[in-house]
Amino acid sequence: MSLLVLLCILNIATATAAHLRPGFYSESCPEAELIVREVMKKAMIKEPRSGASVMRLQFHDCFVNGCDASLLLDDTPNMLGEKLALSNINSLRSFEVIDQVKEALEKSCPETVSCADIIIMASRDAVALSGGPDWEVKLGRKDSLTASQEDSNNIMPSPRSNASFLVDLFNQFNLSVKDLVALSGSHSIGQGRCFSIMFRLYNQSGTGRPDPAIEPKYRNRLNKLCPLNVDQNVTGDLDATPEIFDNQYFKDLVSGRGFLNSDETLFTYPRTRKFVQVYSNDQIKFFKDFAKAMIKMGDLQSGRPGEIRRNCRMVNSRSVDTLLES
Missing domain, CATH: 1.10.520.10 (Peroxidase; domain 1)
Structure with a gap:
């Protein structure tokens, strides 16, 4: 930067x-x-x-x-x-x-x-x-x-961003690690494009292999949604309840079913992992912190x-x- x-x-x-x-x-x-x-x-x-x-x-x-x-x-x-x-x-x-x-x-x-x-x-x-x-x-x-x-x-930031990068970016806006994880919960609703995850499925970190953090059955679903020859504007759900704003997004991250790289690394990165775990178990806490972070x-x-x-x-x-x- x-x-x-x-x-x-x-x-x-x-x-x-x-x-x-x-x-x-x-x-x-x-x-x-x-x-x-x-x-x-x-x-x-x-x-x-x-x-x-x-x-x-x-x-x-x-x-x-x-x-x-x-x-x-x-x-x-x-x-x-x-x-x-x-x-x-x-x-x-x-x-x-x-x-x-x-x-x-x-x-x-x-x-x-x-x-x-x-x-x-x-x-x-x-x-x-x-x-x-x-x-x-x-x-x-x-x-x-x-x-x-x-x-x-x-x-x-790019969908390829990892949690460490996002922590540093949000800090520049005086948004805390907790704010970052809570605001990432915006992905509780909506969809993302295949364009954003092709590298995770076929060439994570230039290895020519999929992201090992993706749960195998979920990866198979994503492979069917986004094969190598897909129109990369095809979209998939960001969590298992894409029209309902809830804490399912965080439950999915704990299970290795985060759609975006920037989502799943919130669980694999130590500084953000604890907030993912809290929100996956406490929807009321997530809602409260999300509202505060949106105001901020x-x-x-x-x-x-x-x-x-x-x-x-x-x-x-x-x-x-x-x-x-x-």
Whole structure:
């Protein structure tokens, strides 16, 4: 990791989030949280996978220059956004759900609720509506005026990452080892691509052999799902209950049935293993720690100027003029 990227991360981790608070829209848009949850309910009935997809937007947004909805910006002739970054392309989805939430909020409270706050609320709702914990979110974020594909490429971890790397990365954001393991429980819902596990099945660490940590029967299932000639965008469940937010993910890790390398190494690495064991036996503890860690991650701020976008996919026209003049 370059010094420039490290300094960028440290700036995000130390930027103040003192202005964020629960009930931020209680006067300016009192129905905001109810509107977000209602749109999320409808979206998840139509496409259950959208819950996991929307939840992941918080991770991929907040880690890159703070929680500022930079992830949602489409490319422009003068800017390469984050949607096509290495960790996002052919992976992140359900951007249209955020569009639907924004449209509903604009009808009720024009130019009031930021896209960055929508991601935070919708992510929380995705978890709660999937059977997971519910929590009070802090709001009051502004939307970024730009995005950076390069920053996303430099910061976001790969599915090939191991627990040791992830511990060091999360530490740069003032997120603890416990936070890392709890947040990894986001993989309790959703699916992953064959692309992310081909090396585990056929060439772990360049050995030409499968990852020995994979339980044999589970490996046979993955081999059938992802043979060598497979379309690598084919997806498989991240745990045994992919539509229910529970602690099954951690039980699977203990049994050697972690889908991603970055998941299974949480159990094989000593510093993270104990938390996996605790959460595999105590769902209430997992839910509590997950909610705390999501709030903590939501505090990541860059301190850069922002706005309330009218359309989450593009900056407001007056902001474009300001950027061109600067």
